[in-house]
Amino acid sequence: MSFQLDDSQGLGTRSGTPFQRFRRLRRTEGLRRLVRETRLSLDDLIYPLFVTYGVGIRREVPSMPGVYQLSVDQLASEAEELATLGIGAVLLFGIPEHKDERASGAYDENGIVQQAVRELKRCAPELVVITDVCNCEYMSHGHCGIVSPTGEILNDPTLELLAKTAVSHVRAGADMVAPSDMMDGRVWAIRQALDAAGFVETPILSYAAKFASAFYGPFRDAAESAPAFGDRRSHQMDPGNQREALREIAADLEEGADAIIIKPALAYLDIVALARQRFDVPIAAYNVSGEYAMVKAAARNGWIDERRVVLELLTGIKRAGAGMIITYHAKDVARWLREETGTTSLARPLAV
Numbered sequence: 001m002s003f004q005l006d007d008s009q010g011l012g013t014r015s016g017t018p019f020q021r022f023r024r025l026r027r028t029e030g031l032r033r034l035v036r037e038t039r040l041s042l043d044d045l046i047y048p049l050f051v052t053y054g055v056g057i058r059r060e061v062p063s064m065p066g067v068y069q070l071s072v073d074q075l076a077s078e079a080e081e082l083a084t085l086g087i088g089a090v091l092l093f094g095i096p097e098h099k100d101e102r103a104s105g106a107y108d109e110n111g112i113v114q115q116a117v118r119e120l121k122r123c124a125p126e127l128v129v130i131t132d133v134c135n136c137e138y139m140s141h142g143h144c145g146i147v148s149p150t151g152e153i154l155n156d157p158t159l160e161l162l163a164k165t166a167v168s169h170v171r172a173g174a175d176m177v178a179p180s181d182m183m184d185g186r187v188w189a190i191r192q193a194l195d196a197a198g199f200v201e202t203p204i205l206s207y208a209a210k211f212a213s214a215f216y217g218p219f220r221d222a223a224e225s226a227p228a229f230g231d232r233r234s235h236q237m238d239p240g241n242q243r244e245a246l247r248e249i250a251a252d253l254e255e256g257a258d259a260i261i262i263k264p265a266l267a268y269l270d271i272v273a274l275a276r277q278r279f280d281v282p283i284a285a286y287n288v289s290g291e292y293a294m295v296k297a298a299a300r301n302g303w304i305d306e307r308r309v310v311l312e313l314l315t316g317i318k319r320a321g322a323g324m325i326i327t328y329h330a331k332d333v334a335r336w337l338r339e340e341t342g343t344t345s346l347a348r349p350l351a352v
């Protein structure tokens with residue numbers, strides 16, 4: 001028996017069943033490029049930086065190959081590299097020399113992040129400098145807030161520290177602050193404090209839906225911020241909760257957030273997609289340290305093709321609805337995207 005194919009209407013007929021020929025538009029890279037719905041761009045990427053005390057320090061984080069703790073004197077060359085690569089935004093984390101139970105290093109005018117912001121703004125004024133606002137790196141016990149004698153993380157007293165920290169970052173020159181502590185009311189507290197200090201024009205990028213995740217493990221090595229006891233489940237979200245994530249986002253927007261972060265990214269793409277439908281604000285997804293470490297480990301073993309896997313993962317995050325992606329892969333992606341556009345015919349001079 002043979003098949004009768006009538007394709008004149010764009011439909012094929014096989015045993016009387018109409019079907020569509022999707023493969024027509026997949027035949028060549030030129031066609032695929034024309035119909036591609038989601039494209040990664042360097043404009044989407046935010047690169048996290050870990051700044052540490054000391055001089056001449058460039059210390060690789062063991063669980064995050066390719067990611068370094070840098071001392072302030074290293075930032076000028078780092079900024080130059082980012083500019084060459086075309087990466088336009090960084091998210092700063094600080095590792096202070098001294099930690100205490102009031103997180104005083106977090107809001108010290110000469111704290112590590114404040115110094116780093118000033119240095120970056122001096123050598124790369126165009127670079128968008130976003131600062132992570134949290135207490136965990138500055139507390140001797142590694143918790144995100146003030147801890148009561150019974151071990152409880154106190155919400156309202158912590159707000160004041162966060163607000164002071166945010167103001168000091170902006171005073172140092174930060175373009176945007178990103179509170180990641182997950183205390184209730186912190187966006188409101190930070191907005192009030194920024195406005196009172198005259199920074200009405202400085203935006204807040206809030207980690208609105210941040211889950212209590214095992215994927216932060218390598219970050220806590222990098223930022224030296226693992227809690228000495230207990231965990232972060234009394235303030236970060238339960239991984240099972242989708243509706244609550246949408247309420248968290250709505251609440252942060254009501255409190256004055258200008259843009260939001262969903263974190264981690266890969267196990268939470270449903271939240272990204274729903275947030276994209278429901279809220280008309282810029283959305284970032286944080287492709288966190290554990291997600292990075294898994295890819296690096298598998299790539300080092302030769303088990304996956306790192307470049308293709310990373311580009312596929314980040315495309316997935318963008319396709320889900322994130323317009324900004326915070327990722328440790330940013331520098332590699334910049335090199336790969338450059339190579340790719342370098343080989344397309346459009347990038348060649350017309351005379352050739």
Ligand code: PBG
Nearest residue numbers: 134136180215216219288289290
């Ligand atoms: C808190 C903070 C964390 C991350 C970003 N900000 C760690 C935590 O909540 O324990 C994690 C980022 C990552 O894993 O890449 N300051």
